[in-house]
Amino acid sequence: MASVTLAEDIRQRLGECSPAERKVGRVLLAGWPAAGFETIATLAERADVSAPTVIRFVNRLGYRGFPDFQTALRAELDERHASPLTLYTSGGYGAATDGDPDTRGGPAGLLGRGREVFTAAVDRTLAEVPPHDLERAVQLLADPKRHITLVGGRFTNLLAQYLGLHLMQLRDDVRLLPDRAVERTAHLAALGRRDVLVVFDYRRYEDDKVTMAELARDAGGRVILFTDTWLSPVSTQAEVVLSSQVGAPSPYDSLVPTLAVVETVVAGIIATLGDTAHRHMQRGEETARRAGLT
Known part of the structure; x- marks a missing residue:
């Protein structure tokens, strides 16, 4: 940890x-x-x-x-700047033996190690989230006048999609940053004062995320950053920084604590929007039923 x-x-x-x-x-x-x-x-x-x-x-x-x-x-x-490859080598994962504490006891030992690592990481992450940052994230994402755009990295794009799909069920004007260059360029060029850019950026940080955040800020928009404890360079551009522990029983950084933060933010948005969120969900369900998408 x-x-x-x-x-x-x-x-x-x-x-x-x-x-x-x-x-x-x-x-x-x-x-x-x-x-x-x-x-x-x-x-x-x-x-x-x-x-x-x-x-x-x-x-x-x-x-x-x-x-x-x-x-x-x-x-x-x-x-x-560690990568899974360097962590694999430095952590001795390729040389695991029956005496290795991460493998001793077979599946039961692995489950015990996972419970220990993930429980501690989630607990510490939620304990260290600044309340004012959480509150501001909820305010920005629940504001119906704001246009929300989400983007992630190699693995964290999954979390951007996860948060984005929840937001789409609760409010209007939510989109994931397009992958194709022409569409992505057009979207970034159109950012303005009412835009909120939500960035997920974890170690082996991606330079394009800094540029995106700079474009959003230059246009008068806001930036919400989900990152690790070492802090993405995007943090210098972000109004809100929500960092998470990444400890895992493998050489890959865990996204479990970040998912807990994401779901906490979603809970806050639901509480803030109240009946508005409920009505939006109802309209979505009705539309999906009529379109045969359920």
């Missing part, structure tokens, strides 16, 4: 810092993660503080010095 990221640790500790140390923290966060690899002198100059202040700041975070902090940052970035 991933621990709190360095960026999140900095955010949480800013209140403990002196005013000068807070300047260092804010400069680091504003240029994260690249700012973490600058020299002490450069960082001090950008924050308008002394070099010793930078060192005191990283000491407060629990590091012996700035090189120690940068080593931890490099390790976190390696983890942030």
Whole structure:
């Protein structure tokens, strides 16, 4: 299970810092993660503080010095960009034996390990979702004046579709970003102030998602991001960031905790829309029956 990221640790500790140390923290966060690899002198100059202040700041975070902090940052970035292939090798999945804790006991042992990992991941994810981000996501997605577009990645497009299908049953003006280049281009070019772009982006982040978010923001729209604990680069463009744990008993990142967040958001939308959602569902059922689509 991933621990709190360095960026999140900095955010949480800013209140403990002196005013000068807070300047260092804010400069680091504003240029994260690249700012973490600058020299002490450069960082001090950008924050308008002394070099010793930078060192005191990283000491407060629990590091012996700035090189120690940068080593931890490099390790976190390696983890942030890990792929199933690298996790397969580093986790020893290809060398599993009867003594391996993930395989001991056959199916019963595997089920026990799955229960342990998934229960902990879902519990921690829901405990760490910021209430104000959840509330804002529900507000934006339930607003009938908003046009909703959803897009995901290699695997997470399944979650974009899952959320999108639920929204289509509850409200109008919901669509998945088209796959074909001409249609996708036309849709992105038409984004405006009433648009909400919902992005699912997890490690091995996709550059096109950042561009899409920038286009939405440039047009005056809003961005909701579902991501992992290392945070997609889209987070710099997003008004709402809903992060999830991804721990799994395999080298593949789990989408189970994200699905729990998605279904929590759906529950909030249903509660917000009330009878409006109910009537929309009824119209949908009637239309499906008449069209022979049930």
